[in-house]
Amino acid sequence: MRVEENKGINLVKAQSMIKKASELGADIIVLPEMFNCPYDIRYFKEYSEEEKNSRTLKIISSLAIQLKKYIVAGSIPENANGKIYNTSYVFDRKGQIIAKHRKIHLFDIDIKNGAKFKESDVLSRGDKFTVFDTEYCKIGLQICYDIRFPELSRIMVDKGAKIIITPAAFNMTTGPAHWKDLFKVRALDNQVYTIGCSGALNDELSYDSYGHSLIVDPWGDIVDTLEFEEGIIVGQIDLNKIKNIRIELPLLKHRRKDLYNIFEK
Numbered sequence: 074m075r076v077e078e079n080k081g082i083n084l085v086k087a088q089s090m091i092k093k094a095s096e097l098g099a100d101i102i103v104l105p106e107m108f109n110c111p112y113d114i115r116y117f118k119e120y121s122e123e124e125k126n127s128r129t130l131k132i133i134s135s136l137a138i139q140l141k142k143y144i145v146a147g148s149i150p151e152n153a154n155g156k157i158y159n160t161s162y163v164f165d166r167k168g169q170i171i172a173k174h175r176k177i178h179l180f181d182i183d184i185k186n187g188a189k190f191k192e193s194d195v196l197s198r199g200d201k202f203t204v205f206d207t208e209y210c211k212i213g214l215q216i217c218y219d220i221r222f223p224e225l226s227r228i229m230v231d232k233g234a235k236i237i238i239t240p241a242a243f244n245m246t247t248g249p250a251h252w253k254d255l256f257k258v259r260a261l262d263n264q265v266y267t268i269g270c271s272g273a274l275n276d277e278l279s280y281d282s283y284g285h286s287l288i289v290d291p292w293g294d295i296v297d298t299l300e301f302e303e304g305i306i307v308g309q310i311d312l313n314k315i316k317n318i319r320i321e322l323p324l325l326k327h328r329r330k331d332l333y334n335i336f337e338k
């Protein structure tokens with residue numbers, strides 16, 4: 074979705090795109106990072122909402138009930154005890170929050186002649202891994218820059234995730250260079266589906282979101298992708314594909330856990 078400056082417009086658009094995705098047959102619907110707010114640290118405090126009284130979360134919860142779908146509500150600036158987090162909420166078909174991920178790795182970069190951003194000027198870091206259950210399989214959840222840290226995906230996979238969902242907003246420097254490859258490599262290293270949902274490019278905002286939402290299968294093939302513009306892709310997740318690839322090429326089994334390990338602190 075092409076996020077605009079106005080929160081009300083973003084909420085109306087998110088609702089209509091969720092309804093459209095539902096009509097197209099999607100059962101688990103994903104929105105992008107900061108879908109109700111421009112991705113710009115100057116807006117995060119003003120646009121932040123407390124979970125208890127959140128206008129955005131109420132709207133998404135009602136839609137989940139109405140459509141009887143899972144909704145991964147991209148992320149929003151969450152205000153909790155005066156701290157602001159970049160937080161993704163997951164709703165089940167009854168409109169209940171079944172998972173919540175606060176972005177663990179904050180996006181602080183300064184690339185010469187390229188993108189600059191410092192989330193940590195305004196945001197606080199989350200400190201929990203997020204894997205939630207559905208009737209299909211377990212699903213791991215992370216936000217954008219989190220995908221660059223392979224340990225996180227591996228821990229979610231060790232917790233049983235068969236799909237990793239990443240609401241995101243890469244930019245015009247790192248997007249063309251790394252976006253597609255990161256989703257492919259996390260998918261094939263972990264033999265899972267990876268799903269990246271990104272805000273579309275909007276030249277009127279300060280941050281040039283790269284778009285290119287995509288679904289990658291456990292072989293590393295792209296099931297479907299968008300380009301810079303707003304749109305919806307609906308893809309089929311084939312859990313047998315994960316099972317078969319893991320039998321034919323047993324990477325996870327072949328790990329030398331006697332020599333190395335990744336563990337939660």
Ligand SMILES: NC(=O)CCC(=O)C(=O)O
Nearest residue numbers: 180217218242243244247
């Ligand atoms: N919103 C983000 O975390 C952006 C991450 C990004 O662009 C990257 O290159 O990593």
